[in-house]
Amino acid sequence: MVVNAAEQRRPVPASRRWVVGITGASGAPxxxxxxxxxxxxxxxxHLVVSDAGWRxxxxxxxxxxxxxxxxLASAxxxxxxxxxxxxxxxxDIGASIASGSFRAEGMVIIPCSMGSLSAIANGASTNLLTRAADVMLKEGRPLLLVPRETPLSAIHLENMLKLARLGVRIIPAMPAFYNGPQTIEDIVAFLVGKVMDxxxxxxNLFKRWGESDE
Known part of the structure; x- marks a missing residue:
């Protein structure tokens, strides 16, 4: 558990808490x-990483x-x-984020593997990551998934459509080039900026279309 000392001294309101999941799809950056x-x-x-995510x-x-x-402490x-x-x-099935009574603003899984996406779409809470996502669905809180796979099969697409119809925001890890990225870091920043939107x-992670150069 990595906790800033300041968090131990004062409680954080739910609006300042987000759950982040990292799974085994390519796209760890x-x-x-x-x-x-x-x-x-x-x-x-509140961070949870699958075993494949660690790999x-x-x-x-x-x-x-x-x-x-x-x-984690070093990074x-x-x-x-x-x-x-x-x-x-x-x-850790007894973690705070496994319960709907624990208040958080929402959850992002970035990147999201097709295996984790499938488990969430079908209510298979087999670990803390998928359970936390299930909590977001049942409590009506924001759930954002960043799938990273290509090509996509019909099963992948059907699972994403099912979740989208439930209100899950699907944000594929697709780069854009209208903002003139020069480095890999620029491409990563653009996608993360879209998630934060x-x-x-x-x-201020990327220049928006139509923004002045001034």
Whole structure:
């Protein structure tokens, strides 16, 4: 569990809490960037990562998945000066975010694997990540999924349509080029900015279409 000392001294209102899930789809930089931006905005992040998600963090970002607490503390050290984070192990079924009585503004799964998406679409709460998503659905709270897969099968599409009809925001990890990205970081920032737009959290991660150069 990684918690800023400030969080231990004062409770955080539900409007400043977001649950973030990272699963085993390619796109770990998206999830890490979102967490950093939320922390910088003073949000308390409740983070849960699937086992496959840890594997992708290792492969794509070089994290030491065998030392998870240390990896998280190192990755978010600077950002924790503004916000705070609680890390929940995947199999901790007694965690706060597993209950609808625990108030949070909503949940984002970024990236979201097709396996996790399928479990959520079919109510299969087999671990804390999918249970937390199920809580968002049953409590009528915002749930945002960032699927990262290509090509998509009919099963994938049907599961996404089913969730979209339930009010889940589906935000595919698709880059845009009208803002003139120059680096991989620019592409990651654009997608994370689109997610934060859907969360209703202000940011300056990309230049919007029609904005003046001045």
């Amino acid at each position: 998206y999830g890490v960037k979102l967490c950093k931006e939320l922390l910088a905005a003073g949000i308390h992040v 992708v963090l290792k492969e794509e970002l070089g994290w030491d998945a065998s030392r998870r607490q240390e990896a 978010f050290e600077g950002a924790l000066q503004a916000g705070s984070m609680t890390y929940h192990p995947l199999n 859907s969360m209703g959290i202000p940011h």
